[in-house]
Amino acid sequence: MITKLGTFDIDLPVFLAPMAGITDLPFRRLVSRFGAGLVFSEMVASKAMVAETRRSLRIVKSSDDEPLMAVQLAGCDPEIMAEAAKLNEAMGARIIDINMGCPVKKVTSGMAGSSLMRDLSHAAKILKATVEAVSVPVTLKMRTGWDDDNRNAPELAKIAEDTGIQMLTVHGRTRCQFFKGAADWQFIGEVKDAVDIPVLANGDIQTRENAAEALRQSEADGVMIGRGSYGRPWFVAQVAEYLKSGTRLADPDREAQQAVVKEHYLDLIKLYGEHVGVRVARKHLGWYGQRLPGGEAFRSKVVRMDDYRQVCDEIDQFYEDVELKESA
Ligand SMILES: Cc1cc2nc3c(=O)[nH]c(=O)nc-3n(C[C@H](O)[C@H](O)[C@H](O)COP(=O)(O)O)c2cc1C
Structure with missing residues (x-):
């Protein structure tokens, strides 16, 4: 299964999720070496990025032994997001991802992360400004919605596709669930039905069988793995091989x-x-x-x-x- 992302052909549809405090360069480098279609940076605040703080520069730091890394930006101001995206492109970023999924209060109270799912017209402005600012592919990560009464991911997905976003990841929970309950892989299928761009299913993939089941239920184009990779940077590659050939690669000795x-x-x-x-x-x-x-x-x-x-x-x-x- 090949996922097309701009000029990139990604032949392992299994990706490492962005995780603040975890998916820094040392971890991404290992996951990439075992084999991942794409790895994501920790989220970086667009404001800090534009100010080029030491921390933000460290977060987006990449290296030649990472074949493909997406820099994830969070923020609420379209101009600053565009500026931060441009800066990252100039520093060599090959893909920009936008965070509309973070549930943390510090982020949502500043109208960034998943709170943007409550204001789709503002979300659209951020997406448009970012896409227009760079020539590299821009992707979007979201949740299923803000809460159970507002699961509007399919609507946001359509807006994103119309503004030029090239791939979507959906964490199958609402913002109000944080990490509670189970990820709803079936609902991710509604996002997949709403758009023609690739959609990744995310949430609760801890085994190879979970990945196959998430794909079966969502009919998504690939999966993104976060916590399942804790303590086993080889897991993403094991899942990819399992999905491709049914082979269960052993853990390293x-x-x-x-x-x-x-x-x-x-x-x-x-x-x-x-x-x-x-x-x-x-x-x-x-x-x-x-x-x-x-x-x-x-x-x-x-x-x-x-x-x-x-x-x-x-x-x-x-x-x-x-x-x-x-x-x-
Ligand atoms: C410690 C931690 C940090 C995270 N940081 C980010 C982040 O920076 N950006 C983002 O989009 N999602 C972030 N997430 C969410 C994950 O990318 C993913 O959507 C979520 O953990 C569900 O997938 P999983 O069940 O495979 O872990 C974070 C999750 C965890 C546990």
């Missing part, structure tokens, strides 16, 4: 997992510096450990360590002793 975790860890230290990097890495180490026997003891040890060299030794020791079990 013990030495390979050890090397991945070490590389991820050292990359985080390099990107954030030791003080911040050690802290940012703790959740990842917890997730890597969670999937393995003895992982809880490993996690509780490393979250107390401040010296990255000590953590590296602990990672080596953990993986030298651990017995792997196959994940979902």
